[in-house]
Amino acid sequence: MSDQxxxxxxxxxxxxxLGQDGSPIYVDSFTRLNRDVYESALNSYGKHGSTPEAEAELCLGLLVAFNATMYDNGHKQEYIQKVLKRSINVLPLIPASLLKVRLLTYCYGEIYEEELNKEAHAIIESWGTFRLTEEQVEIIEELKNIEENPYPWEEAGA
Structure with a gap:
């Protein structure tokens, strides 16, 4: 399942x-990629990780996929809410890591629960600023973007 x-x-x-590197975005490629991501998310939705880390990776993949796609079969927000519940349940079980910061960030981007943001920042601060990996820099920028441009779809607890 890890490969999936x-x-x-x-x-x-x-x-x-897509297109952030300045390359053109073609409608057919964009549409195909949207469909592929959404279908892959639906195929993975009913699965569960065999370890807390595997479950966290799956939840992260699902949240990113549902966040990225424009498709909705009428149940997308329901799927997101269920994945958020799974994510909130698995977060205490995984160690402070890049995976945990990613999951905290994407959960925060959905429900804007300040405790998630604080925990992500605490882990990021433990990294220091010397020799951050590309993935660490990327998630720091993503969290900053969410903080500066909040766009909550629903109120927390709704």
């Missing part, structure tokens, strides 16, 4: 960053 989760995350990440 990695593929889902990679596809969703490609969709989120």
């Amino acid at each position: 989760v990695s593929s889902l995350f990679s596809l969703a990440h490609s969709l989120l960053t």
Whole structure:
């Protein structure tokens, strides 16, 4: 299942960053990638990780995928809410890591619960600023973007 989760995350990440390098975005490619990401998310939705880390990776992939896609079969917000519940349940079970910061960030981007943001920042601060990996820099920028441009779809607890 790890390959499937990695593929889902990679596809969703490609969709989120499409055109950021200045290359043109073609409608047929954009539409195909949207469909592929959404279908992959639906295929992975009913699965669960065999360890807390695997569950966290799956939840992260699903949140990123649902966030990235424009498609909705009428149940997308229901799926997101269920994945958020799974994520909130698994977060205390995983160690402070890049995975945990990513999951905290994407959960925060959905419900804007300040405790999630604080925990993500505490882990980021423990990294220091010397020799951050590309992935660490990317999630720090993503969290900053969410903080500076909040766009909550629903009120927390709704």
